[in-house]
Amino acid sequence: MTATVVPARSPLRPYLSTTGRILRQLRNDHRTVGMILVVPALLMTLLFFIYQDAPHPPHGPTLFDRVGISMLGILPFIVMFLITAIAMQRERTSGTLERLLTTPLSKVDLLGGYGTAFSLAAAAQATVACLVSFGLLDLDAAGNPAWVVLIAVVDAICGVALGLLASAFARTEFQAVQFMPVVVAPQIFLCGLLVPRDQLPGWLQPISDLMPLSYAVDALQQVSQNPEVTGEMLGDLGVVAAFAIVALALGAATLRRRTA
Template sequence: MTATPYAATTVRILKQLRADHRTVAMIVVVPSALMALLYFVYQDAPTLPGRPSVFDGIGVTMLGILPFVVMFLITAISMQRERTSGTLERLMTTPMRKIDLLGGYGTAFSAAAAVQAIVACAVSFWFLGLHVAGSVWLVILVAVVVAALGVSLGLLASAFARTEFQAVQFMPLVTAPQLFLCGLFVPRDQLPGWLEGISNVMPLSYAVDALNEVSTKASASGQMWRDVVVIASIAVVAMALGAATLRRRTP
């Protein structure tokens, strides 16, 4: 990437996000509010002696899933809005390369995703009493990487959408199969063999595995770091594919 156009794009998107108060509220407030709702849902659920509470078991996983879903939706819609408004078309007539453009978008939204993940984790651990065996900072790290994955996949999905409505339609297509197969509802090793094979290539499966490692082990394990590397690698590949498939609407 070229430093000047990349930095200019990043700063422009960050300024646009700061001026869009509704989007900022959705990024920062919605995951924390949903975590609070989840807390009250399981507040009176019985807990077996010596076992973590239901909220502890599910809450740590949702700290990865919620930022992923929210950032995918916001990024896909925002990028498509840039396209329909003509901003993206004008930028692509300049010497700016597509990787500079998408890199700037990805960095700006990933910074917003980092804030989102930190706030959601802070609310969950210090206000809602979520407990994990490992470090809180490891949960934050995984949540940030997973949120950045949502940004990359949102940018990739926006390249195939013609309208904002089509961008929204990609959300169930991309997120729902991953939610069903990531181990949230049924452990992945208990899935039928062919479904377990599909889950092994879905990035959200590695996010859930990494968060489960942090929730059950006092120190960072090799498997957790492997899962984080896999998630980050998929995010980079999705960003590169987004740049490769980005096209102008006019010759």
């Protein structure tokens, strides 16, 4: 009598199943796909025309070059934070999340699947925005544009992670949106876009140091000003990645098994 051999279940199967499900949902949601892929590129185009006739030093970067390279990190961060927080909260209010948490699916597999799916969308978003900016709008940087793409992708992934974390503290989609001015707006004000971070009042500088968007903008400015890769740029990029990992870990720790 021959024994039947049952193939071992892959430990990655729950994670991969969750990732595939979210990607299929995104693919079928054409408005969300448009928001992810098109909106940042359109906003960069608008920024180009805003600064098109602005005066600039004859031998220095244009205003579009100075502001635009920072916006390539800021826009994906904003959009992915908003979309991820709303999408995750929709899973909660529909009861999908609660049903999933009654299965053997672990919190790590669940958030890992969500994070991976939205991170792939974030990578596509950042790549399209950078291709439009460098290829069509003539954005100029001293360093390799590939580093700009990488920084923008990592920053967008950080937006995904913070969106997942913020959704854990919201009970409705509207509440998820309300986290945007709390979590995102201060980072825009203090990241160095409006005023260089070393020129901020002394009591604001430590606050700026606690915000991932500050390091993303610093890394992008390093690429803008230096033809070679700098240790400061790599360090800033590592800090943004660390923020994303910590946010995902906190999101898993705060994930509720009941939506009410």
